[in-house]
Every structure is written in structure tokens, then in C-alpha cells.
Amino acid sequence: MTTYLSILRGINVSGHRMIKMDALRQLFADLGFINIQTYIQSGNIVFQSKKDDQQKLENKIAKAITEKFTFDVPVIVKELDEFKQIISNNPFMTDKGKDITHFHVTFLSDKPDQENFNKIKDEQYQQDEFQLVDKAIYLYCPNSYSNSKLTNSFFENKLKVTATTRNWKTVNELQNIANKILDL
Numbered sequence: 001m002t003t004y005l006s007i008l009r010g011i012n013v014s015g016h017r018m019i020k021m022d023a024l025r026q027l028f029a030d031l032g033f034i035n036i037q038t039y040i041q042s043g044n045i046v047f048q049s050k051k052d053d054q055q056k057l058e059n060k061i062a063k064a065i066t067e068k069f070t071f072d073v074p075v076i077v078k079e080l081d082e083f084k085q086i087i088s089n090n091p092f093m094t095d096k097g098k099d100i101t102h103f104h105v106t107f108l109s110d111k112p113d114q115e116n117f118n119k120i121k122d123e124q125y126q127q128d129e130f131q132l133v134d135k136a137i138y139l140y141c142p143n144s145y146s147n148s149k150l151t152n153s154f155f156e157n158k159l160k161v162t163a164t165t166r167n168w169k170t171v172n173e174l175q176n177i178a179n180k181i182l183d184l
Contacts, residue, residue: 008043009074009164103168106137112159
């Protein structure tokens with residue numbers, strides 16, 4: 001079995017697109033996935049399945065959510081090894097002057113076109129910083145992510161890919177959950 005992490009965008013935010021985690025776990029079970037674990041209410045799911053194409057899994061999950069809950073939810077799926085690589089590639093970790101509580105990762109559905117990225121990379125975004133590595137954007141938002149212009153919508157509009165962001169604590173906790181599933 002392969003361990004995957006599924007990250008949903010925009011559920012349970014301000015009373016919109018509400019999905020209870022019990023219902024989400026049941027939906028994943030109905031899709032044939034096993035060892036399903038959720039973390040907090042924002043659509044973070046760790047599960048196991050037979051090895052499959054990530055895009056197919058994303059489409060399968062998104063379609064099932066639309067059918068069951070009657071609204072669309074962008075879904076990004078990562079294999080555990082890829083997820084671990086994303087964590088280890090964080091370029092801000094080497095700067096001991098940066099507070100890790102201000103780190104975030106924006107997961108992208110695809111690697112953005114370099115031309116689109118070049119249009120935004122040298123602009124100033126207050127004190128916020130970001131770096132692109134493959135299909136992840138690493139953020140450092142010292143004045144809080146909630147005050148940043150570097151939102152999911154910003155990256156989606158500028159880079160023309162689906163994006164969803166998690167704070168560094170959540171990213172690491174998802175890896176811990178996945179590692180525990182491997183020990184089952």
C-alpha cells in the first residue's frame with residue numbers, strides 16, 4: 001500500500017463548504033482507501049491506497065466530494081515520499097534568524113510556467129518572502145499569513161495553477177501522522 005496525503009482547499013472556512021471530518025473519512029473509506037486519518041477541520045487527510053496516479057486520485061476524490069456534498073473542492077494529493085521531500089527542501093530552514101512559526105507551504109497542483117513565476121518573483125510583498133521549488137511555494141510571513149498578499153488566490157491568479165496553503169506546524173504534523181500509519 002502507498003501512503004498519500006490529501007489536502008483540500010477551502011472547506012470549513014467561515015461557515016462555508018462545511019464537511020465534518022467523520023463524513024470525510026467515510027467518503028474516503030467508500031472510495032476504497034484504508035488507514036484514513038484527518039488532522040484539524042481544514043481538509044487534511046492521510047490515507048493508504050494501492051499505488052495510483054496522483055492526478056487520478058485527485059480527480060476521484062474531488063468528484064466524490066462534489067457528488068456527496070454538492071460543491072466543488074480543489075484537491076491536491078502527494079505521496080508520502082514527495083511530501084517528506086517538500087519538508088526537507090524548505091529553503092528558509094537554513095536561516096536561523098527566521099521564526100519557524102511564520103513558515104507556510106503553498107502546495108501547487110502543477111509546476112507553474114516559469115514565465116508566470118518570473119512576473120511575480122522580484123516584486124516586494126511587504127516583509128513576506130517566498131521561494132518556489134518544483135510544485136511547492138515556501139512562504140515566510142513575519143506579520144502573519146492572514147495579513148499577507150501571498151494568498152492561494154494570488155498564486156492561482158498569477159501562476160494559473162490550483163494552490164492551497166498550510167502552516168509549517170500542520171505540514172509537520174501530517175508527516176508525523178503518515179509515519180504512524182506506516183507503523184500499523
